[in-house]
Amino acid sequence: MLLSDIFEKYPDRQYLMFGGKGGLGKTTFSAATAYYLAKKGKRVLVFSVDPQASLSDIFEKDIFGQGNVEIIPNLFACEVDADQRVKNYQDEIRQKIIDMYGMKKIPEEIESYIQASSAEPAMEESAIFDAVVDIVVKGDFDYYIYDLVPLGHALYYLSMASIYDAWLEKITGLREQMREYDKAIAAMTREDDTAQDEIYNELMYIKNRIGASSKIMTDTKKTAFFFVLTPEEMIIADTENAAKLFAKYDVPLAGYLVNRVIDRALLKENIPPYLKNRIAMQAGALDTINKRLGSSVLSWVPEFDSEIKGLKSIRDLAEVMFEEKLS
Ligand SMILES: Nc1ncnc2c1ncn2[C@@H]1O[C@H](COP(=O)(O)OP(=O)(O)OP(=O)(O)O)[C@@H](O)[C@H]1O
Ligand SMILES: [Mg+2]
Known part of the structure; x- marks a missing residue:
């Protein structure tokens, strides 16, 4: 099955997530999928809670903490500023205390308590969680693409x-x-x-x-979860383990996307030994992937000669990912 078939066959799956280990291409694929769907006339929101602001990087636009920013017609991106959300919480708490007790100013001891509690990691996690809930329950978009942080965190979520x-x-x-x-x-x-x-x-x-x-996250009808992996034995093993864990939480797995496949045709050219070795190594890993995940692989994406940044390269990537020419 092609990646695009998934969207045609299951139009109700409007919550898309790309999971996988760090640096394999989750943000890149989130952006490319958002681009593809927007070009198909769908209203799409791609969002992240990553403090690294990687959507800002890939779209080459400062969107961190700015709400839903329009990238191209139909395509919106949002980067949640968790720190800001925690600050807003604190302000709310202060205001509540002031209102409830008719105070002019928050007493010193209470202020230091508020400060200390917001330094807790749990506070930031819950601010993030709350932001995500906010985004998904609003329901203004045809598709929501959640650009996840590396696996561990997604599981934590x-x-x-x-x-x-x-x-x-x-x-x-x-x-x-x-x-x-x-x-x-x-x-x-x-x-x-x-x-x-x-x-x-x-x-x-x-x-x-x-x-x-x-419910949305674990609803097979509404959610599609994609795993991103690269042709390396270690990554394959990690991905399989993660897939098992996700199954435990009833996350509906839509399929696998294999990234950074080096073009085998290069072997016919005069290439340095290290590249030959890498291609040989990938050939083994690609075999493993075919054997173990074969029919669940929805797309094989080649290694590009530069990093994927800006709308032009996002489009190039989307075209190979979805095997379709786009405007
Ligand atoms: N097919 C590809 N060809 C060339 N470069 C790629 C390809 N896919 C991804 N990259 C590059 O790899 C880097 C990491 O990709 P990306 O940020 O999408 O990974 P990630 O899984 O979101 O990482 P993190 O776990 O840190 O969020 C980026 O610089 C991106 O441009
Ligand atoms: Mg990322």
Whole structure:
């Protein structure tokens, strides 16, 4: 099957993810796929939470922390600024404290507490998670392409969704129970229980958002997850292990994309021994890929003679990836 067939055959799969080890071509393929789909008239958002701002690099445009930036008609890119999101959280918390207690200024001890808690890695993770949920639940695009950070993190993200889910299940369950008690007490004492309800509603709101996003991520009908690999034995082994782990989280695997395949025809030319060796090494690895993943490989992408940056080379890559001429 061709990569383009996947999109024709499964038009409901509007959440696309490219996973794989560091530096294999996830961002490059995310950008090229976004370009291809936009050229086909689809409204596409390609987004990343990577602080390295790699979409800015590939599109040669500063988009970090700028919201959805239009690259070409129909193609939008977004780089989430997690630090900024954490700062916004802090401001919100400060404002809430000021409002609740009618203070003019946050007391020193509370301020240092706020500072300390936002230095926690969990805070940044949750800011990122929240940003992604924001993006996917809004639903303004035909396609969402999530340019993932290297594998470990993607797995972390998925496990986080299920942990969050379990945790919230528990909390909301408890709260529901509490609410029953509260109601009984309130009825006896005629106390107002709207404050309690606010907390409960907030929890339900979070729960529904997380539910919606983790459902999307693991919904075979809506999601296509692609693995990017290169013809190297170590990478193949790592990819297979990762694929097993992803299966454990029920992530629907759409197929594999093999990147950086060196043109074998070069062997007929006068080329340096190191290149000959690399081609021989790739030949072995390509055999392994064919044997183990064969029919699940959707595209074989050649090694380009320069890095892929800017719209022209993105288009060149998209054309070979999708085996189709584009304007
Ligand atoms: N087929 C190719 N030919 C030549 N260069 C390529 C090819 N594919 C990717 N590259 C280059 O390899 C580098 C890494 O690619 P890319 O940034 O897409 O990887 P990544 O998987 O997103 O990395 P990270 O894990 O750091 O996010 C980039 O400089 C890119 O231009
Ligand atoms: Mg990347």
